[in-house]
Amino acid sequence: MDAATYSGRYSDGQTAATRPVQVTLAATAVEIALVDKSEPERWTYTKLRAAAPVSWRDNEVLLRSIEAPGATLFVPDPGFASAVLKHSPRLSVSAHRWRYAAPGLAITAAFILGITAIYALQLHPAQAVANVIPHALREAIGRKAMAELTGDHRECTSAEGTKALDTLVGELSKASESGKLFSVRVVNWDLVNAFAVPGEQIVISGGLIEAAKSADEVAGVLAHEMGHGIELHPEAGIIRSMGVSALIQLLAGGNTGSLTNVGALLLELRYSREAEHEADTHALRILKNADISPKPFGDFFKRLMKIESGGSSNSDSSSKAQSSADTAIFSTHPPTPERAKMATDAATYPGKPSLSDMDWRALKAICE
Ligand SMILES: [Zn+2]
Structure with missing residues (x-):
């Protein structure tokens, strides 16, 4: 059989x-x-x-x-x-309660001791806590967030488009030299949006792919999100917002009740200027390793900033309302002129196209 x-x-x-x-x-x-x-x-x-x-x-x-x-x-x-x-x-049957911290209570206890020590030492609490969360738990939180975020929206999964995306993500993951293989999903949202989810996962919107003029522009955005993932910024953001006590509760009891809105919480995160700088630094390094020019990333960024400030050349009142919603990406990733300049300044090498024309067309059509 x-x-x-x-x-x-x-x-x-x-x-x-x-x-x-x-x-x-x-x-x-x-x-x-x-x-x-x-x-x-x-x-x-x-x-x-x-x-x-x-x-x-x-x-x-x-x-x-x-x-x-x-x-x-x-x-x-x-x-x-x-x-x-x-x-x-x-x-x-729910008889078997899931223990997130893999080998059970010993690890959970060590983890709780660890974060208590971090607090006692007054280090960067949220970021330090993020660094000691077991990987299986980060992934579980990420999956929950992902399910909440994508629940009402169709995921874009055309066969050819997915293949092209996997090619790009594989290459960028390798170039990140982080030992992490990122998983990227495209969701059928009109907004231009992208964010990193705990456990090396990334969501980008169909609207972002629509707005991009080349695969290199998408590559820049993905590299930036990978930067957040490498630094565990989404994990730290969640901990900062929901508090460590809720996380301990979750670990000890396996009760995900306090995490109900973890997806919504991720959408509302607003990364600090330092976090954005760190993610951009990773992005430029990743693009360089992959021999992809950072210029399109900078161009895309500037174009979106122009739309956001209402400077779009063909804007009338109705498209202006739409424009502000379009650039949702900037509410999580605050833009600054320095950020755009950083990408432009890094464009010191020509690079090669991140995808073939055929693959880029397939990616463009991933939501169709
Ligand atoms: Zn960012």
């Missing part, structure tokens, strides 16, 4: 990286095919644990196994939930 294969993302819980995997539901176990291993990793059905009770209609499932402490498997495939439930009906 041929078992269906699903695409998922796997994290071993040891490093920040997640990687794409093929998942097969065999007779007694979930088989996870890792590129660098000849034998698939096998998670026995009876040892599986889910983040939340799995329902037949779930579009995505996050699994762990007590056979692989710390590791997580995320399968964003609508058919997967019902298929895995046939093998492991217990996943539909």
Whole structure:
């Protein structure tokens, strides 16, 4: 009997990286095919644990196994939930409480001690706390935020467009030299918007791709968001807003109630001038490593600033109202003339196009 294969993302819980995997539901176990291993990793059905009770209609499932402490498997495939439930009906029951901190209470306790110490030392609390959150928890928070943010909107996933995007994201992730593989989703919003979500995830709007004149402009925005991700700015922003006590509660009890609005919270974050500078510094470094000119990034930035200030040459009253909404990206990432200048000044090399013409056309049409 041929078992269906699903695409998922796997994290071993040891490093920040997640990687794409093929998942097969065999007779007694979930088989996870890792590129660098000849034998698939096998998670026995009876040892599986889910983040939340799995329902037949779930579009995505996050699994762990007590056979692989710390590791997580995320399968964003609508058919997967019902298929895995046939093998492991217990996943539909909430009897197994998910512990975010992988090896359980010891890590949670160490984590709480760690942040108490940080507070006692009066360091940069939110940022320092972000740095000690276990990776599995950052990813879980990110996924929750992502689900809330994209819930009411269609995700843009045309096959060719997704392929082009994956090419670009893969190249930029590699050029980031951070050991992190970013995951980028395009959401069908008209606004020009982009933001980093905890756990090396990024959301960009269809409106941003629409407004961009080249793949290099999109590459610049993605590199900037990767910069925020590398510095754990979204994580720190969430901690700053919701407070450490809520986070401890979440870790200790697995109650995500206090995180209900984590998606909305991310939308309202406004990064500091220093954070923007850090993200831009990473962006320019990433673009340089990938041999992509930063000039289009600077041009895009200046063009959006012009729209925001109402300086669009063809603006009438109706398009002006639309313009202010269009540049939602600047509410999270405050623009300054220095930021635009920084990109322009860095344009000291020609670079090569970040995508072929064909791939860029495919990316442009990702929401169609
Ligand atoms: Zn930013």
